[in-house]
Amino acid sequence: MTNPGILGLITKTTITALLDERLRKGIGWTIAVILSPFILIIVIICALLSGMTNHNNNALDLSFNGGSISDNIPEEYRGHIEDMRSSFTILDSKIIDKNNQMEDDDSLDSIRVKAIFYSLYFGEKHPSSINQAKYVDCFVTYEQRIRTVTDEEGNKYEETYTVAIPITNLSKIYKNIETTMENSVNYEDMANANEIYYRIQYGTPAPNEGDNFIEWEDWIQGLTPEELEYLYNDLPEGEKGSKIVQFAISRLGDPYSQEKRGQGRYTDCSYLTLWSYRQIGINIPATAAEQARFCVNKKITVSKKDLIPGDLVFWSHKPNGRFMNITHVGIYAGDGKVIDASYSKGKVVYRNLFDSNKQVLYGRPHILK
Structure with a gap:
């Protein structure tokens, strides 16, 4: 399905072009006329997407909480x-x-x-x-x-x-x-x-990220050993991993919050990894699942036995509909330890590499230039 945000941006940009006198003269009324039907289609699609979301939300509320069903609902x-x-x-x-x-x-x-x-x-x-x-x-x-x-x-x-x-x-x-x-x-x-x-x-x-999903205590990501083996790459160690660990350690004890991440000292698991990597000039996506997808797409995933300081460790504690159902990420610190912003601990911690049966991927973005 097309992203509503992208559709909205296209619609706004195109309508602005049609209404601006100078742009209109530059592109000509012919193009404007050609574009107009597409603008109407885009606007209709956006309205339908918005309406569908409203209907879904209304259906959920009415099903659980009762109340009269509006005539506006199909x-x-x-x-x-x-x-x-x-x-x-x-x-x-x-x-x-x-x-x-x-x-x-x-x-x-x-x-x-x-x-x-x-x-x-x-x-x-x-x-x-x-x-x-x-x-x-x-x-x-x-x-x-x-x-x-x-x-x-x-x-x-x-x-x-x-x-x-x-x-x-x-x-x-x-x-x-x-x-x-x-x-x-x-x-x-x-x-x-x-x-x-x-x-x-x-x-x-x-919640989509964190390490405190006890109701899924025997959840195991459904990739086969063959599929996981396909994701592993033989990569150089790089020179930046230890610096990432040092930056992550500087955040030990900082409070955990998904809502306030990036404000003051607040962080969550994926913001800690994003921030630590950003300090050495490497930009990675903003969520644990997208960081994992980034590693897979860039072919910078490794096996657990090859982990070195600075590598990313990804967990799947519950199905969340995101890439590989990944819910948590931490930074491998060496010697079987990890630094992560822990939901269950409420802060950034240095601890043993936990939940081995929930670890689903390992990445090495610090080899990127």
């Missing part, structure tokens, strides 16, 4: 919203049934259950007809327990009973959905569900 969306509302009513009932099978004040996260359902089934034909008891069952596991029971005559005996236990690990939940519902779940579905959950639960966008 009929197709109205039908999807009404069916999703019906689905949520059934889901609420099934969730209550499942909660009644739990102990120790356990209960399902109803917003999580519905966010994933919305991501998978909104826009499908009649999602309310799906076996929702079967779907909710994907969010629990079962355990046999023993309790002492007293009968009407005062005799005590032990009986075995079944307790439902909520699954908190999202990877297991999605595996259950794929198996039980026979519904393939891709990374985009997972990323959308996560975004929906955060917007409904907290009123904020989902």
Whole structure:
């Protein structure tokens, strides 16, 4: 899909040219007339893109929070919203049934259950007809327990009973959905569900970078060893890596914040790497995922066994819909250590190279001139 920002820039530039008297005379009215239909098309596309975003946001809010459906919402969306509302009513009932099978004040996260359902089934034909008891069952596991029971005559005996236990690990939940519902779940579905959950639960966008995604504790990036091997390059060591480490170390203890990164001493993981590299005159992209893409495109990726100080280490802690689902980046400092702006620690730290099963890529931008 064409970038709306680019379309807006083209539209603004072209309209300005048509309205400027000197430019108009320079290019001639003939060209202006030729361009005009394209301008109208671009404006219409921009309006449609904006309208589509609004409809999506309205559909999400109306599905979860209720309220009257505006006449401005297309009929197709109205039908999807009404069916999703019906689905949520059934889901609420099934969730209550499942909660009644739990102990120790356990209960399902109803917003999580519905966010994933919305991501998978909104826009499908009649999602309310799906076996929702079967779907909710994907969010629990079962355990046999023993309790002492007293009968009407005062005799005590032990009986075995079944307790439902909520699954908190999202990877297991999605595996259950794929198996039980026979519904393939891709990374985009997972990323959308996560975004929906955060917007409904907290009123904020989902975090895309950081190292504190415990709900994805067994998440492993899905590249095969052969695909990873293809990404590895035999590269020279370069002379700038140690300087990058020194600059990164100068930021130890600086506070972590995605929202305030670059303001004062605030930083997040990708801003720390960007800033450290910038100090030696090398510019890399602004996010962890795009820094990884940059390394792949420039063929400056290396294997873990070849890591040297100054190299970048990339993690995938959860599906986020970005390049290789990368969520975190740090600077290798040598001796099995890394310097990174840690979400979980709330600051820039020097620590052991952690989460080996989540490390998905290693890059060496410091060999660039």
